[in-house]
Amino acid sequence: MPTKTKFELKFGMATREAFGKALVELGRENPDVVVCDADLSKSTFTSLFGKEFPDRFFEVGIAEANMVSIGAGLASSGKIPFVSSFSCFVMNKGFEQLRVNVAYPGLNVKIVGTHSGISIGEDGPSQMSIEDISLACSLPGFTVICPADEVATLALVRAAAALKGPVFIRAGRMKAPILYQPGHSFAIGKAVELTEGSDVTIIATGLMVSESIRAQELLEGEGIGVRVIDMHTIKPLDRDAIARAAKETGAIVVAEEHLVDGGLGVRVAQVVAETNPCLMEFVGIENTYAESGSPEQLLDKYGLVARDVVAAVRRALARKS
């Protein structure tokens, strides 16, 4: 059911921190949960798990390829490994190992990439993960999750642990505005319709969900009804929610902190094309690398704030009429 409450969008934890806390909870409940990190445990918050469960925490050093393969071996022997680093490093440096050691045999490894997107800020493009959704979705059998706030992260990390099979979870560095009430329930593969609306749909993931809510609130004042969908599971997509939005609103804007090429937008477009073709607009990073700057400056410069979502909605509505 759509959430009727007005969104306060107060800042909560970063999704990476919520991930670290969820891991500790899981560790207490299930002795088979183990964690690997590649010298970034203070940044990924896996250090919380390492402190409480030193025997089940493997610091592999700066060797992401080795880490992913070790995770595969642990999973092969019945453990539930969470393998974590900055998203750009675990996905790019570990990609061959994700392919041949994890995806190909379909092993129960959970990859958690933190510091995704450009909102890592000052460290610049070498540390920014703007292609991880594309890479993760290209691995057969993978489930790909991008939670929007701390509540969603806590729930979806637990859901990922309960799911048998490989999962990629994409987390961010910045504190994330809270969208959900504590205890909100989530199901992998089931999108959340945050607002009702019949003029246009915004499908967003991660950080862009709260920006889309801000856009919706602006447009609502002009009498434009916007349906906002939190597509926290990017693979498998909630095809029903997409098909329904296409049919009922006739226009879809997709917003993501990722390259437009190969991201959520093109995946949604495929479902739209296969079900109820409608016009679409895309908000994301356009064929470029970003630069150093504060997260807020970068999101503004590279077109990832509410203003850009509003502009895309206006383009869509103009084409629709």
Add this chain to the structure above:
Amino acid sequence: MKQTKNVAELQEIAKRVRRNIVQMIGDAKSGHPGGSLSAVEILTTLYFDVLRHDPSHPDWPDRDRFILSKGHAAPVLYCMLEETGYTPPGQLNTLRKLGSIYQGHPDRRFIPALEASTGSLGVGPSVGLGMALAARLNGSPSRTYVLVGDGESQEGQIWEAAMFGSYNKVDNIVVIVDYNKIQLDGFVKDILNLEPLADKWRSFGWHTLEINGHDIPALQAGFAEAAAVKGKPTAIVAHTIKGKGVSFMENNPKFHGMAPTPAEVQLALQELQ
């Protein structure tokens, strides 16, 4: 399947396995005979003597594990799986054919008893370390054996695993290097020389032995020594001959990745009587 320490019996198995390797790659018309033939005694000693395993219970949690990191030597592994009863008899001639359980490289989707799907070089020791760590956490006696190629040792991840294994005192893993001195493009020493290879493993903190990889008693002694070492992993640099047992394949880079013709198969089988 009967485990044995009897060297004559193991040699007899090795000879039969060599014939099967040549025949199956000949039938497939593609494959990697050289690196399969070089590893025959290593795998025979493991599967028929050293490994604690039970082909009728392939998912026994405390079993020892073997990973063929040099996955292109799949035929020698397939012969072991058939000889020990993990796979049904009489299908080796389906190697590399559509629908066969004997895929071009080991694929656990087709043979669940395989410990890992391999073929992308350099990753096996890391996967083995994960299994060895799980055994340690579980208090299991399970030991993990990983066979890597010499050319494969040019991959950086091998040395990431080497650093990790000794630093973390993973003493329930053994890496065996099938040091047959030849890779696809030619002789290892002419492409990217590994020497001093044993010193490299030693300097990475592994208990390191050098043995003749075709000498079954030496292999038995090496594996026994490895099992007795506490606090560090063991590397066995096994000096072997590429294409061992077939005169025209021995030390011949051509047979790294080329199947014998039907006439060559016949010639090889005569030599392997």
